[in-house]
Amino acid sequence: MQGKLVRLERPRDEDYELMARWFGPDAPAAVMAATDGDVVTAEEFRRLDQSGGLRQFAVRDAEDRTVGAVHFKHQGPVGGYVLGGAIGDRELWRRGLGAEAFDLLIDHLFHARNAHRVQFTTALYNKNVLRLVTGVGFTLEGILREYFYLDGRHHDGAVWGLLRHEYYAAVEELKRTDATFSLPDAIPEEDKEEARRLLAEYVAGPFGKTSTGLLLAAAGITPAAGDQDRPHDGDRQRGAGER
Numbered sequence: 001m002q003g004k005l006v007r008l009e010r011p012r013d014e015d016y017e018l019m020a021r022w023f024g025p026d027a028p029a030a031v032m033a034a035t036d037g038d039v040v041t042a043e044e045f046r047r048l049d050q051s052g053g054l055r056q057f058a059v060r061d062a063e064d065r066t067v068g069a070v071h072f073k074h075q076g077p078v079g080g081y082v083l084g085g086a087i088g089d090r091e092l093w094r095r096g097l098g099a100e101a102f103d104l105l106i107d108h109l110f111h112a113r114n115a116h117r118v119q120f121t122t123a124l125y126n127k128n129v130l131r132l133v134t135g136v137g138f139t140l141e142g143i144l145r146e147y148f149y150l151d152g153r154h155h156d157g158a159v160w161g162l163l164r165h166e167y168y169a170a171v172e173e174l175k176r177t178d179a180t181f182s183l184p185d186a187i188p189e190e191d192k193e194e195a196r197r198l199l200a201e202y203v204a205g206p207f208g209k210t211s212t213g214l215l216l217a218a219a220g221i222t223p224a225a226g227d228q229d230r231p232h233d234g235d236r237q238r239g240a241g242e243r
Contacts, residue, residue: 001057001104001184006097008057008070008104011049015058015066016042022069022088059087059101067092070105072118079116079164081109099132107184110167119161123148130158137170138162 001008011019020042049056059068070085083105087098109115121144122129138160146154174181203210216222 001108003100003104005095005100006059006061006067006104008101008108009060011046011056011058011069012066013046015069016045016049018066018088019045019056019069022086057101057105059085059097061097067097068101070101072105072109075119076117079114081113081115081118083118083120094128098128099136102132103136104184106162106167110164111183112186116164117161118167119159121147121157121159123150124156124158125150133160137166139166 020040023040045056048054054071054073056069056071058066059070061067067089068085068087070083072081072083074080075082083102085098085101085105087093087101106118109118119141120133122133124130124143125148139162140158141161142159144157144159147157148155171183
């Protein structure tokens with residue numbers, strides 16, 4: 001998944017070491033991402049990712065440096081996902097890297113994995129994420145009172161959600177206002193149209209085979225040329241003296 005500033009890739013072995021450092025106890029990224037702050041080893045991150053319980057992506061910049069990580073996991077009915085992640089080092093915050101990484105992940109979930117609903121929870125002391133989420137179309141769905149604990153006291157959390165039709169409405173608005181915007185299609189639309197044309201030519205040609213044609217052949221029935229265009233008796237307009 002490629003953006004202008006970053007791309008998302010499956011983690012390499014060394015990326016799990018970075019994740020363990022970034023999201024360990026008292027690490028700045030862990031505080032801002034509002035993780036549990038437990039000690040998690042690189043092997044635990046790797047095992048969780050490979051089990052499918054938490055699907056992780058490394059965030060890499062233009063110089064191929066791993067600068068952060070984002071993840072998703074299933075929640076609720078089919079098509080429901082929860083997001084998380086952060087840019088690891090404080091000096092890289094507020095440069096648009098995290099915003100684009102989450103945009104790429106959201107595009108992937110809706111446009112490639114048929115997501116119906118995407119949500120995430122943020123602490124209300126995280127002004128950077130609040131700036132991000134309030135500007136990209138998420139809906140504030142609820143306040144979790146005294147949900148997070150930091151600096152000797154509890155803080156409220158907020159649950160944010162984005163539904164499939166809201167995502168595609170935002171996509172249409174971007175298409176209207178930004179001539180350079182395009183969805184990250186795996187196969188270009190013109191290639192899909194060409195594939196459909198090739199199929200239509202095959203079916204219409206002398207060597208085209210369809211399941212209906214094979215069944216008719218097995219039954220010894222060979223439709224005469226032009227049968228499809230010939231009106232059936234029931235379709236023929238009755239004459240003046242017909243009953």
